[in-house]
């Protein structure tokens with residue numbers, strides 16, 4: 314195969330555990346999330362994979378996950394590129410809200426539309442909210458273009474230029490690329506790689522902390538549709554848990 318790409322969603326975060334919509338809020342990993350991340354690194358080694366370069370978002374749950382995984386693979390030294398374009402979807406006014414309470418308040422249809430529809434964003438988050446990132450120095454370059462909410466389509470549109478110019482360039486240079494990011498930024502990338510329709514992407518969920526391997530041909534088409542989880546059984550279980558969030 315021509316190119317080797319490994320996608321890694323961060324391990325369980327504090328707000329995953331508390332069942333809160335997170336988006337751009339910069340929350341930490343739980344102990345379980347740290348364990349998942351270290352295991353992710355071991356899975357890389359067991360599969361004979363050695364990333365040459367890491368791409369992460371600007372959020373510490375992805376950064377720490379990558380560091381823990383690379384530490385257990387003894388690869389902490391590899392070059393790193395970080396970019397807001399790999400951030401989680403900005404969850405708008407839902408950031409900081411409990412998923413079960415949101416489902417209860419707004420009903421199944423609205424809840425799933427906000428969570429998984431391709432092109433309907435939640436209402437925008439007010440700049441004065443304690444969960445707003447407006448004024449955060451890490452997004453200073455965005456100026457007034459910084460998002461106040463995003464749907465998956467918005468994520469795809471802001472992520473693709475980074476995929477095209479940065480990640481593809483590393484792949485073309487022959488590097489094995491590790492991308493440590495988030496449930497929805499990785500859903501956007503997987504949608505693009507696998508050519509998943511706007512409707513079908515609603516049913517795709519990505520588990521925390523389990524590396525997903527894509528072997529790509531010269532046209533960047535996956536050898537195996539959907540890629541290959543390095544621990545397929547754990548991934549199948551964890552996918553069900555993500556899909557049912559809000560319902561427990």
Ligand SMILES: O=C(O)[C@@H](CO)OP(=O)(O)O
Pocket residue numbers: 329333334335336337401402404428496497555558
């Ligand atoms: O809260 C979020 O930012 C995301 C990922 O944890 O949630 P969801 O899976 O509901 O899109």
